[in-house]
Amino acid sequence: MDLNTVEEVVRTADPAEWRDGDAWLAGGTVLFSYGGAAFGKEPLRRLLDLGSTDWTPLAVSAAGIELAATCTVAQLYAFPDSEAARDRAGDWPGLDLIRPCCDSFVASFKVWNMSTVGGNLCTSLPAGPMISLCAALDGTATILGPGGASRTLPVLDLVTGDGTNCLVPGELLRSVSLPASALSSRVAFRRLSLSHLGRSAVLLIGRLDADARLVLTITAATKRPVQLHLLTSPEAPADALAQALDAAIPDQLYHDDVHGLPAWRKDMTYRLAQEIRAELTAPAGSGPAPVSGDFWPPGAWPPAPYAESPTERA
Numbered sequence: 001m002d003l004n005t006v007e008e009v010v011r012t013a014d015p016a017e018w019r020d021g022d023a024w025l026a027g028g029t030v031l032f033s034y035g036g037a038a039f040g041k042e043p044l045r046r047l048l049d050l051g052s053t054d055w056t057p058l059a060v061s062a063a064g065i066e067l068a069a070t071c072t073v074a075q076l077y078a079f080p081d082s083e084a085a086r087d088r089a090g091d092w093p094g095l096d097l098i099r100p101c102c103d104s105f106v107a108s109f110k111v112w113n114m115s116t117v118g119g120n121l122c123t124s125l126p127a128g129p130m131i132s133l134c135a136a137l138d139g140t141a142t143i144l145g146p147g148g149a150s151r152t153l154p155v156l157d158l159v160t161g162d163g164t165n166c167l168v169p170g171e172l173l174r175s176v177s178l179p180a181s182a183l184s185s186r187v188a189f190r191r192l193s194l195s196h197l198g199r200s201a202v203l204l205i206g207r208l209d210a211d212a213r214l215v216l217t218i219t220a221a222t223k224r225p226v227q228l229h230l231l232t233s234p235e236a237p238a239d240a241l242a243q244a245l246d247a248a249i250p251d252q253l254y255h256d257d258v259h260g261l262p263a264w265r266k267d268m269t270y271r272l273a274q275e276i277r278a279e280l281t282a283p284a285g286s287g288p289a290p291v292s293g294d295f296w297p298p299g300a301w302p303p304a305p306y307a308e309s310p311t312e313r314a
């Protein structure tokens with residue numbers, strides 16, 4: 001779309017240059033699809049284009065992976081085939097999450113090649129697959145502000161709701177660090193969508209940490225990411241997982257849009273959480289087959305308990 005209020009495009013990644021009416025421009029797949037209106041940023045006067053930064057898209061060290069905000073989904077998708085990733089594959093099972101999370105971004109190659117990790121986090125949609133990946137792997141965001149200021153915070157806390165986050169105007173997401181400790185964990189992935197190649201409606205990622213704790217990250221089903229830390233010892237009560245979900249996610253936190261009713265998202269969250277727990281507490285490779293993609297067979301939607309659609313209610 002034409003952003004016909006924009007008077008200037010400035011190539012900069014310096015928060016000191018930011019002023020009212022500006023927006024950081026990364027891949028532009030949101031800005032040029034929806035304009036600034038969808039994000040309360042109208043009228044946009046200038047775009048601050050991050051395209052001229054020379055930030056390394058993805059750097060690997062013993063400490064983990066540093067993803068530049070400008071790393072594209074396509075660059076991230078290619079990473080598991082790189083030598084650096086193959087060298088670490090045995091030590092970092094968490095790398096197995098990269099491809100399913102990129103695949104959850106159901107879009108054309110044009111969108112994949114332009115859209116960035118940072119743009120996805122800052123757009124802060126419930127179905128943001130880079131949010132799912134970075135939150136599940138305990139990613140820490142580095143945020144730059146005017147005057148050389150810099151702060152860090154967990155990606156889990158960066159996204160606060162449907163399209164909202166805790167960046168203040170002018171702040172720039174610089175990078176996300178994924179720690180080796182989280183990458184070293186066994187992981188399980190589950191995703192559901194109402195339609196073939198549809199947007200994620202429920203996306204859960206489980207991590208079994210070295211201390212035998214199950215770390216469960218819920219995204220897409222909820223307006224913002226939610227993370228649970230659960231004991232997996234045999235003494236843990238059978239309904240501990242359901243109780244933890246009850247306590248962490250009030251009904252109003254389940255997301256409600258055309259991609260799924262809150263009641264369905266809630267039921268599927270409980271179901272997939274149990275599946276993940278079963279998979280990760282069983283010996284590696286012996287768990288149930290992962291469920292991913294479309295849940296309802298053709299013609300089976302809507303099932304009786306969810307017969308009311310958001311459109312019918314409107």
Ligand SMILES: Cc1cc2nc3c(=O)[nH]c(=O)nc-3n(C[C@H](O)[C@H](O)[C@H](O)COP(=O)(O)OP(=O)(O)OC[C@H]3O[C@@H](n4cnc5c(N)ncnc54)[C@H](O)[C@@H]3O)c2cc1C
Nearest residue numbers: 024026027028029030031069115116118119120122128173
């Ligand atoms: C066909 C299609 C399918 C899509 N599917 C999905 C989907 O399944 N899930 C989903 O979440 N999104 C989806 N999107 C929306 C969008 O493509 C993604 O959210 C994408 O990752 C945005 O990244 P971008 O680099 O293009 O962001 P941009 O459009 O450049 O920017 C988006 C917003 O983030 C801000 N921003 C960007 N980078 C930074 C930064 N480093 N620091 C601070 N602010 C920044 C911008 O100012 C702007 O407000 C889809 C879009 C299309 C066109």
